[in-house]
Amino acid sequence: xxxxxxxxxxLLRTMIVVATPLLVAAxxxxxxxxxxxxxxxxxxxVTLGAAAAFVVLFAMAGLTGGVALSLLSAATxxxxxxxxxxxxxxxxxxxxxxxxxxxxxxxxxxxxxxxxAVVGVTTSPPRVPxxxxxxxxxxxxxxxxxxxxxxxxxxxxxxxxLVVPVWWLLFRTPLGLRIRATGENPKSADSLGLPVQRIRxxxxxxxxxxxxxxxxxxxxxxxxxxxxxxxxxxxWLALMxxxxxxWRPWQVVAGALLFAYVDAVGFVFAATSRLIPVQxxxxxxxxxxxxxxxQVYQRAQAPAALAKxxxxxxxx
Amino acid sequence: MTSGTEAEHxxxxxADGPYLRMKGISKVYDNxxxxxxxxDLAVQRGEIHGLVGENGAGKSTLMKVLYGLERPDQGQIxxxxxxxxxxxxxxxxxxxxxxxxxxxxxxxxxTVAESVVLGREPRRxxxxxxxxxxxxxxxxxxxxxxxxxxxxxxxxxxxxxxQRVEILKALYRGAxxxxxxxxTAVLTPQETDELFAALRGLVDDGLTIIFITHKxxxxxxxxxxxxxxxxxxxxxxxxxxxxxxxxISRLMVGRDDLFEVSRTPHTIGEPRLRVRDLSAVSAQGRxxxxxxxxxxxxxxxxxxxxxxxxxxxxxxxxxxxxxPATAGSATVxxxxxxGRSPRRIRELGVAHIPEDRLGRxxxxxxxxxxxxxxxxYRDAPAAAGLRLRPKVLEARARELxxxxxxxxxxxxxxxxxxxxxxxxxxxxxxxxxxxxxxxxAAQPTRGVDIGAxxxxxxxxxxxRDAGTAILLVSAELSEIRRLADRIAVLYEGELVGxxxxxxxxxxxxxxxxxxxxxxxxxxx
Numbered sequence: 031x032x033x034x035x036x037x038x039x040x041l042l043r044t045m046i047v048v049a050t051p052l053l054v055a056a057x058x059x060x061x062x063x064x065x066x067x068x069x070x071x072x073x074x075x076v077t078l079g080a081a082a083a084f085v086v087l088f089a090m091a092g093l094t095g096g097v098a099l100s101l102l103s104a105a106t107x108x109x110x111x112x113x114x115x116x117x118x119x120x121x122x123x124x125x126x127x128x129x130x131x132x133x134x135x136x137x138x139x140x141x142x143x144x145x146x147a148v149v150g151v152t153t154s155p156p157r158v159p160x161x162x163x164x165x166x167x168x169x170x171x172x173x174x175x176x177x178x179x180x181x182x183x184x185x186x187x188x189x190x191x192l193v194v195p196v197w198w199l200l201f202r203t204p205l206g207l208r209i210r211a212t213g214e215n216p217k218s219a220d221s222l223g224l225p226v227q228r229i230r231x232x233x234x235x236x237x238x239x240x241x242x243x244x245x246x247x248x249x250x251x252x253x254x255x256x257x258x259x260x261x262x263x264x265x266w267l268a269l270m271x272x273x274x275x276x277w278r279p280w281q282v283v284a285g286a287l288l289f290a291y292v293d294a295v296g297f298v299f300a301a302t303s304r305l306i307p308v309q310x311x312x313x314x315x316x317x318x319x320x321x322x323x324x325q326v327y328q329r330a331q332a333p334a335a336l337a338k339x340x341x342x343x344x345x346x
Numbered sequence: 347m348t349s350g351t352e353a354e355h356x357x358x359x360x361a362d363g364p365y366l367r368m369k370g371i372s373k374v375y376d377n378x379x380x381x382x383x384x385x386d387l388a389v390q391r392g393e394i395h396g397l398v399g400e401n402g403a404g405k406s407t408l409m410k411v412l413y414g415l416e417r418p419d420q421g422q423i424x425x426x427x428x429x430x431x432x433x434x435x436x437x438x439x440x441x442x443x444x445x446x447x448x449x450x451x452x453x454x455x456x457t458v459a460e461s462v463v464l465g466r467e468p469r470r471x472x473x474x475x476x477x478x479x480x481x482x483x484x485x486x487x488x489x490x491x492x493x494x495x496x497x498x499x500x501x502x503x504x505x506x507x508x509q510r511v512e513i514l515k516a517l518y519r520g521a522x523x524x525x526x527x528x529x530t531a532v533l534t535p536q537e538t539d540e541l542f543a544a545l546r547g548l549v550d551d552g553l554t555i556i557f558i559t560h561k562x563x564x565x566x567x568x569x570x571x572x573x574x575x576x577x578x579x580x581x582x583x584x585x586x587x588x589x590x591x592x593x594i595s596r597l598m599v600g601r602d603d604l605f606e607v608s609r610t611p612h613t614i615g616e617p618r619l620r621v622r623d624l625s626a627v628s629a630q631g632r633x634x635x636x637x638x639x640x641x642x643x644x645x646x647x648x649x650x651x652x653x654x655x656x657x658x659x660x661x662x663x664x665x666x667x668x669x670p671a672t673a674g675s676a677t678v679x680x681x682x683x684x685g686r687s688p689r690r691i692r693e694l695g696v697a698h699i700p701e702d703r704l705g706r707x708x709x710x711x712x713x714x715x716x717x718x719x720x721x722x723y724r725d726a727p728a729a730a731g732l733r734l735r736p737k738v739l740e741a742r743a744r745e746l747x748x749x750x751x752x753x754x755x756x757x758x759x760x761x762x763x764x765x766x767x768x769x770x771x772x773x774x775x776x777x778x779x780x781x782x783x784x785x786x787a788a789q790p791t792r793g794v795d796i797g798a799x800x801x802x803x804x805x806x807x808x809x810r811d812a813g814t815a816i817l818l819v820s821a822e823l824s825e826i827r828r829l830a831d832r833i834a835v836l837y838e839g840e841l842v843g844x845x846x847x848x849x850x851x852x853x854x855x856x857x858x859x860x861x862x863x864x865x866x867x868x869x870x
Contacts, residue, residue: 203474204469210456211456214455222439
């Protein structure tokens with residue numbers, strides 16, 4: 031391993047691929063949190079999304095429409111969990127930490143159940159082919175950059191560009207302004223006649239769908255398989271990225287790329303270095319997460335009403 | 347006519363029926379408190395109508411009903427001659443009713459323009475037309491005389507500016523009837539004058555205003571008519587020109603025997619509290635106290651005035667051991683305070699009336715007995731070894747309940763069941779049971795009724811006369827005026843003025859210091 035290996039084109043290409051599920055899940059969580067809802071079930075929802083996508087790919091092996099249907103089922107599965115979250119936390123004003131952790135365990139269990147029900151118990155876990163990268167004609171031939179940026183499949187591009195509509199929605203549209211107001215001061219939004227509950231429901235469902243889609247990236251793009259440890263804490267990383275990005279979409283993207291890079295470096299080291307045990311390399315992103323959070327959290331400005339149920343007639 | 351008749355007579359004949367009429371409004375909260383009990387209110391078009399009453403008289407509840415934030419259990423609202431149902435703020439806004447709440451309803455991270463247009467944003471395609479929003483809001487601010495920069499972020503605004511944003515929000519939505527709930531509670535005298543000027547301008551433009559306050563001077567100054575509420579009922583409606591402050595005060599409290607406490611001159615002793623160059627920073631690393639130095643002597647009330655959020659809370663918390671300082675020193679009777687835990691500080695004879703009564707003053711789920719014992723459960727006679735002695739605690743509680751005139755039937759009942767005034771008396775009873783050498787009193791009468799205010803003020807002056815050093819922090823200038831032997835002003839964490847003779851400085855001048863427009867040169 032030499033210093034030039036750290037900016038190797040294939041390493042950076044891997045970084046982008048590894049970043050995609052983090053990015054999509056974090057942007058989904060961002061939408062939720064901007065409306066004032068904390069979703070601690072995120073790791074479970076990503077895992078469930080991954081399982082839902084995988085079983086569809088597995089069952090429809092090779093049939094046309096399998097990919098589209100797998101994305102749809104990933105989004106739907108997570109949205110159903112999101113609906114329960116919204117009903118309990120928005121409708122019934124339950125404690126968001128309790129509900130989130132409960133749904134986390136539920137989603138993890140549901141994902142395993144789904145997998146067993148469709149795939150059954152096997153000695154060697156089945157695989158589906160991951161989507162093949164397609165070189166963008168012309169651009170892919172650019173030295174270095176072509177390899178880093180223009181040899182991905184469509185879904186990777188879609189994930190990278192997702193930040194644009196999310197940012198536009200939150201910071202340039204009337205709906206985004208209302209979502210942010212709801213997350214900061216629901217009383218204020220209510221006193222202006224905005225439907226606080228509806229806005230929060232909508233944000234939870236839309237955010238959950240994105241979180242589910244993030245799960246689909248694992249079988250579709252990254253691993254081609256599914257197991258209980260496929261997601262392996264990347265849902266939690268996404269939750270952390272929202273804090274790291276201080277609830278701003280572009281910073282969330284930057285954070286996702288940074289963590290994906292550390293993750294990717296770990297892969298490369300693991301393949302080439304015999305000095306450092308693999309487990310330490312796999313630990314790197316999480317160590318970085320802790321180190322960064324300690325710094326960032328002190329100055330972070332969370333939406334003021336995050337995780338606080340809103341009750342119009344509550345007394346001060 | 348029914349119970350409203352007397353009101354009509356008092357107020358003189360109404361030309362063509364009132365603009366707004368609320369009839370027999372009742373609202374009982376879940377905890378069984380009847381905040382409104384058949385309230386009547388009649389407001390004429392184009393007037394400024396004062397709505398006065400003590401804390402807990404039901405003014406805010408009545409206005410929340412009018413604005414659709416509370417559902418009344420009974421009653422009827424007639425607006426512009428039509429009976430109306432107001433089920434939400436949306437309905438109220440549609441009718442042309444706007445409200446500026448006592449606790450501002452603003453989103454700190456939004457700009458002024460965004461805050462004002464929120465919910466009815468000007469659009470360009472699918473997006474907010476931000477340029478037009480800023481232009482519209484800027485124009486409205488100018489035309490109504492409510493000066494505030496449209497592109498500024500709410501977080502960076504002063505309290506007075508935030509209030510202007512709140513009024514603009516209502517006007518932008520086409521409000522013709524504007525409700526202002528305790529609008530001056532957080533303003534300096536100058537800001538109050540500016541607000542009143544703006545309100546008069548709005549009335550000239552055809553607006554009708556309901557002005558809620560418990561400050562009588564203001565209601566006399568600004569209102570055309572005044573409705574007095576007490577214990578959830580309408581007591582009287584008068585033309586303001588026909589009544590004196592004393593009349594209104596008697597109607598509010600319901601008795602004549604209001605006594606005025608006043609300071610008597612007396613000699614002060616040696617400094618007990620000495621603070622030197624005290625500095626502190628916020629959790630975000632922003633300086634919140636800058637090199638504050640002051641002395642408070644035995645037998646002296648040292649009043650700290652200033653707009654809230656200028657370092658008062660931090661100063662109090664440092665002196666009571668709840669927050670670390672970054673530099674400087676503080677001593678009580680020569681013993682350093684900084685670095686000691688709250689308990690060690692209390693053991694030096696320092697008592698603390700915290701500004702956040704429910705958060706820090708009491709344990710609201712615990713009983714009165716337990717709350718009164720919170721600072722002395724460890725030693726005899728309250729404890730015997732590891733065991734508490736409930737009989738002793740109860741006997742002591744009964745004695746304190748009597749001595750501090752706390753109105754409760756059962757000292758075993760949870761503190762949460764008490765009114766604000768009685769809850770505060772529990773705090774005061776605990777802190778002042780034995781005369782402290784230093785009392786740090788922060789907003790000691792916030793949200794309590796007039797009777798309790800009189801009682802608390804009398805207790806504080808009594809302690810002062812007995813030789814306690816009192817550091818009084820209050821957002822109510824009238825309270826500082828009444829009690830303080832010396833006055834200091836905190837502005838952005840700095841002591842910008844100190845006045846050894848309070849009578850030598852008027853409210854207007856203090857206001858200039860509070861706004862940071864004036865400062866005395868640093869003392870040697």
